Amino acid sequence: MQTTNTTEQQIIEAARKIFMQRGLSGARMQDIADAAGINKAMLHYYYRSKDKLFEIVFAEAVQALLGRVNAIFAGDMPWKEKIVAAIDNYITSISENPYLPLFVLHEINQNPDRLVSQFLHGPLFPNLRAFMAELAEEAAKGNIRKVDPLQLMISIISMCVFPFAAKPLLTGVFQMDANAFGKFIEERKKFVGSFVLNALEP
Amino acid sequence: MQTTNTTEQQIIEAARKIFMQRGLSGARMQDIADAAGINKAMLHYYYRSKDKLFEIVFAEAVQALLGRVNAIFAGDMPWKEKIVAAIDNYITSISENPYLPLFVLHEINQNPDRLVSQFLHGPLFPNLRAFMAELAEEAAKGNIRKVDPLQLMISIISMCVFPFAAKPLLTGVFQMDANAFGKFIEERKKFVGSFVLNALEP
DNA sequence: CTTTGCATTAACCAAATGGTTAAACAACTT
DNA sequence: AAGTTGTTTAACCATTTGGTTAATGCAAAG
Incomplete structure (x- = not known):
């Protein structure tokens, strides 16, 4: 920015x-x-044109939302710490631009082809894939409960992203003000981390 | 329909x-x-007018997305079964109209006031609130791990709803076709249920 | 058969909207 | 001082879009 x-x-x-x-x-x-x-x-x-201008903003947004997902799973921490760090990290980075998730999701839905063109520029989440493989290994060794790594990954992303996509809905339904929502998000960093680790306990 | x-x-x-x-x-x-x-x-x-027509469609959609969330937590099953049933139930019902979540989220974001008018017609999720209270009790009794019921509820909703909101993104990133996505959703009903129960284990 | 009242359509309208243009401006070169 | 070049603006244009209307169709009532 x-x-x-x-x-x-x-x-x-x-x-x-x-x-x-x-x-x-x-x-x-x-x-x-x-x-x-x-x-x-x-x-x-x-x-x-409007479309050209949009394309630039959209590409930037996709990068901010998806590029980070991959970056966050880089590094060589032990898997437990990596999960906790990734969650904290991801929620923090989305906090900085809460409009982002819904914007990207909505525009991809309007025109899925636009996404494809973004992926020609780079490989498909190598770090994330590596981490999913690592989880499969740990499961085989019996260190974590046996779960489908894809389901797990999507669950983690869901729990991190969805609250932002649904912010006006949540604040409306559960009657939070902007302040309460901020506090909720702060709490959430800790909650999701321990929730996931607990769920993986064998 | x-x-x-x-x-x-x-x-x-x-x-x-x-x-x-x-x-x-x-x-x-x-x-x-x-x-x-x-x-x-x-x-x-x-x-x-366009707006009047939209209002009708939107009200219907909000009802389908949120009304069901409450209905699903009705009944007097034991809490474990209730969680599993609610998740299965909710994912199934969203499957029938995958556009719904993103549509509602996006339009609420565009104009949060529209949501308010929907809530004048009924109370704010009595069943869901009752269930959250029940969870708090169980936590106090030590039957489940101590968690913030609100964080838990939102996590469950996240894991159920987000995959549909992000469908074109997920199928794009993880290279699924429509068929594979259907299978993924079928699997998900089981996954989320056991994932949550495991996470709640004391 | 004619009348009455709702349903339906083609043609039309005014405002909004993405996009263009010709002229003005400003800084820099010669 | 007079060009030269890139920037900025007000006015303009063509198309799209939500909305209207006057005329037509049509079935039931008289």
Whole structure:
């Protein structure tokens, strides 16, 4: 999130804000221009079209959401610590941009092909796959309960991501204010970690 | 999902389909008319405006997603069975309309106020609250590990709902086809149940 | 058969929206 | 001072889109 003052950057920042909040179809070029404090023609001058501009913001967002999932499972900690660290790490990083998960999920749903083009740039989560293999080994050795690593991984991601995707729903249903939600998320870092470790106990 | 052939019903069905797929801002009245096989003017004849039509579809969807969460925790089974049954039940019911979770989450995010109006019609999940209280009791008695019931509830909901919200992402990243995803969901009913019970073991 | 009242349609309308353009501006070169 | 080049703007344009309307169809009531 650099904040240089070049017009190009101002546009990207404004586009990020508006697209994340309203999605591709809900965003208005005029609103992005207003948010950037510049003339609408500049958007096209620098980025040609709404779609091109969106593509940039979207690619960035996918990277922030998925790229991190892989990065977080790097390192050579023992598996227990790695799980706990990864969860803490991931929840913290999403906290910094709570709109991100739902934005990415929604736009992928609108046009799944867009995701494919993102994956041509890199391999499919090597660290995550390595970690899943490691879990399978530990299960074979009897150190953890025998579980499908894919189901486990998706469960962990679910528990980390979903609360953010459902934030307005949760705050509405359980009558939390912004403060209570922040506290809930802080708690959650600890909860999910121990919840998962306990569930893996043989 | 009645399928009577009155024009009014055809419109609602078409609106459901289009709104769920594309969201409020992405849906076009013309597309809804086409999907229903009728003239666009009929939409306004029967439902006045896009917003009014959307409101109906949205209210229905909220009911399907949240109403069921409460209904599922009804009954007087012992808590272990209740958890397992609720999970199986909930995943099954979402399977029938996989677009639903993301649709509701996205639209609530766009306009959280819309949710509030839904809750004037009924109390806030009495069964779910009762069940959370029951869990707290069991924890006090030492029958389950001491956990925050709210964190637990949200974890269960996360693990059930998120895979559907992220379906195109998961099938993309883990290279599943529609068939493999169906199998994954079938497996998941069992996995989440035992995962949760294990995590609650004292 | 004609009237009455709802259902349906094609044509139309005004506002919104993504995109373009020609002119003004500003900084830098010659 | 006069070009030269990249930046910015106001005005404009074509299309899309939600919404309306006047005319037509049509079945039941008289």
